[in-house]
Every structure is written in C-alpha cells, then in structure tokens.
Amino acid sequence: MTRKTSVCTSSGVPLVSNRDTTFNCPECGHEIGRSEQCRVQGIKYICPDCSFQGP
Numbered sequence: 001m002t003r004k005t006s007v008c009t010s011s012g013v014p015l016v017s018n019r020d021t022t023f024n025c026p027e028c029g030h031e032i033g034r035s036e037q038c039r040v041q042g043i044k045y046i047c048p049d050c051s052f053q054g055p
Helices: 036-041
Strands: 021-023 029-036
Touching: 029 036
Parallel strands: none
Antiparallel strands: 021 029
C-alpha cells in the first residue's frame, strides 16, 4: 500500500492547503507532492526514485 506524501517534492514544505496536490510520477509511479506556490511559480521537481524532472 502506497503512503500518501505529506511534503512538497520541490521545497519540502508541508502539504496542508486544499490547493496543494499529489500525483504519480509519469515515469515510475512514485507519488509526487506539489505545494500551490511551487506549482504557480513553475518550480521544477525531480522524482526521488527515477530522476524524472517536471515543471
């Protein structure tokens, strides 16, 4: 069973807002967490499992 991530993959801030999001990495399926601020600013994330990079 996959545990839901609770921090932003880019910044490490806790995901507490209803505008934060989580989704599976398109390459390997690892769960990625994104804070609203990182999403809006287009800050890149790197998957910790496969090193896939996204906006």
